[in-house]
Amino acid sequence: MADLATDVLVVGSGAGGAISAAALAAAGRTVTVLEEGPWVDADALEPFSLDEMVAKYRHHGLAAALGSPAIAYAEGRCVGGSTEINSGLYHRLPDHLADEWRTSYGIEEFFPDALARYAERVEHELSVASMPGAPPPSSAALERGATKLGWRNVEFARVFSYDQNGRGTKQTMSRTMLPKAAAAGATIIPDCRVLRLLRRGDRIVGARCRRTHPGGGVERLTVTADHVFVCGGAVHTPALLQRSGIWRNVGNGLKMHPTIKIAARFPHPVDHGDVPTHRITEFSPFVAIGGSASRKGHVAMALADTGAPFHQALADWENISVYYAAIRSDGSGRVAALPGVRSPLVTYSLTEADVSRLARGLVHLGELLLAAGATELHPSVVGGAVVRRPDELGGWWDQVTRARANLMTVHLTSTVRMGENRARTGADSFGRVWGFRNLRVNDGALIPDAPGVNPQAAIMAIATRNCDHFLAEQ
């Protein structure tokens, strides 16, 4: 058994973990980052490809929150976490949510202007930028449809750096904050799963881990630490805390953005290498409309969702792109570590209002795509009618049911909520887990509710804020 000692142990290397590691190492702390997944060269695999799914996604992307219906979800499991596999879209936390959460959960120093300052820091460090030049056809379709209908829409910035030719490179954590952390002295250990945290009274003194070596050998590793930041994401952060015997307001209150899709056929070819950057905000915060990855495999999968023969449509796949409507759900779920089992049980309950909202989102998405010039719409609803005219959209209201809708999500939050309201939170206003002096959470688990927009920017700003607070406190 090997042993390591560190000042700060960071568990997880995604948006929260990498930002924590870089900030704390830059402040002179001795930092060790443990990442369960492997180091994968960010340039080695095509985005959204099958190879990327195998190499970087947890469970090959095959995980689901159980419920009626089950909701598929995807997470990264590699150095850099989900920042390595997501679309890199960046949207600051809306001000009204900061106000609402500060009041509801008693979060101290959680004012929009303060968060905006942290967001600016993140944007400066990561080169957050808008795509230069004209949008690609799949994104232009969203803008065109919204303009025709008079709906509000916005082109999101992305965590991308663009060269003079307009070629973008996603600024994943393995390309940005983790190298910064390493340059400031941090040690990053991939293929190292933290089995549980070691407690002594009201302190965490370290972690017991299982490290896999490239040759396949496995060793037990014990890391002792003065401070521990758990940043494994909204599923694996609470699971680790629970495995370590910490259950109070941990794992309950899971929130997500359930998402329903349409494969839309256009009379012209659309792009397939990236995701559209335009989003429709007309129905925010409860329904957001945007575009998804649309490689041939995604198009085929989306077409197959109706359950009807799809090969004729697939022959024209280069004219097809996949779009989504995501809702801000009233429902909630749970993450529960099961004794002796590696993966936590994840459940989620949609409300009837959520199902209705999904139907509404699907119909609005259909309206928009037809207005944008789409000629055929295939909804991700088993038995859902293929629609070619606006007057046919009304049929979807009755077809979106728990039994027939195929739902997924990539946004999971809120399993260790932050704030001073101890009845509703698992951690204080700056992520310190209640009952422990030196244990902090610093990832999407802290966000008190689903924000209705991509949560990456909020996670990064809050993680930066919490690190500042930690350093000021020491």
Place this chain on the structure above:
Amino acid sequence: MLWFEREVVGALTESPEQSLRSSVEAFVDGSLRDMPEHLRLGVAGESVLLGAWVAGLRKAGRLPADDPHALVALLESWETSPVGVLRSYVRMLKSLVVFAENELAPAGAA
């Protein structure tokens, strides 16, 4: 991958090209191995029960043996079943096969 899962994957894979069929099967096998254990346990349990059910249908002469089209038709009926776990079972395997077959097919292949 259990024997009935292999049969379902084989029935859902459309390409006659053997190397592509093998690649699709290998991808689905890897995905099932990597699933959360409790989900894999549930899927495996369903595979055993459904496999026994299909074997019973074949023995009773109600489902032609060695006819993948008959099995596909049965799977399609399960996709709209009122039983949630049955629906999920078919949709999951079908999604994996459809995604893999289209991603692994050589560019330009029909």
